[in-house]
Amino acid sequence: MTGALLQVMWDAGADRALGLPTYETPGAAGADLRANFGDRQTVSLDPGGRVLVPTGLRIAVPAGFEVQIRPRSGLALRHGIILPNAPGTIDSDYRGPLGVILMNSGDKPFVISHGDRIAQMVVAPVVQAEFTEVDGLEQTVRGSGGFGSTGVR
Numbered sequence: 001m002t003g004a005l006l007q008v009m010w011d012a013g014a015d016r017a018l019g020l021p022t023y024e025t026p027g028a029a030g031a032d033l034r035a036n037f038g039d040r041q042t043v044s045l046d047p048g049g050r051v052l053v054p055t056g057l058r059i060a061v062p063a064g065f066e067v068q069i070r071p072r073s074g075l076a077l078r079h080g081i082i083l084p085n086a087p088g089t090i091d092s093d094y095r096g097p098l099g100v101i102l103m104n105s106g107d108k109p110f111v112i113s114h115g116d117r118i119a120q121m122v123v124a125p126v127v128q129a130e131f132t133e134v135d136g137l138e139q140t141v142r143g144s145g146g147f148g149s150t151g152v153r
Contacts, residue, residue: 080106
């Protein structure tokens with residue numbers, strides 16, 4: 001099954017040898033994004049630190065879709081590398097550089113090398129809501145119960 005067609009363009013100075021994002025398995029929902037530092041080969045990310053990692057790409061997302069940037073579970077589990085704004089959203093009208101904000105929630109410095117798989121991108125449909133003001137909302141069994149109100153701990 002094929003989905004939305006994403007147009008991809010390289011930034012000036014990007015290492016094109018890294019290739020375009022790829023789905024690593026036939027059933028993968030996310031295509032891997034790689035660190036593309038150009039002339040810088042590594043970046044060390046201290047515990048608690050954040051960095052914007054360039055991918056060397058710009059994309060054109062079709063109208064009616066978004067690209068969600070999500071963490072890689074292996075990096076999170078083994079090293080505490082997360083995306084503090086996960087999932088990040090790339091809107092269909094954005095045309096700037098595609099960067100990934102990484103944060104080290106681990107207890108040791110983490111080295112990001114040129115070409116490392118740092119995140120994954122998922123293409124998803126978007127539904128824009130129509131907003132209307134009302135005087136009251138329909139009642140439900142849950143009502144206004146917030147965090148933890150359904151018994152999940």
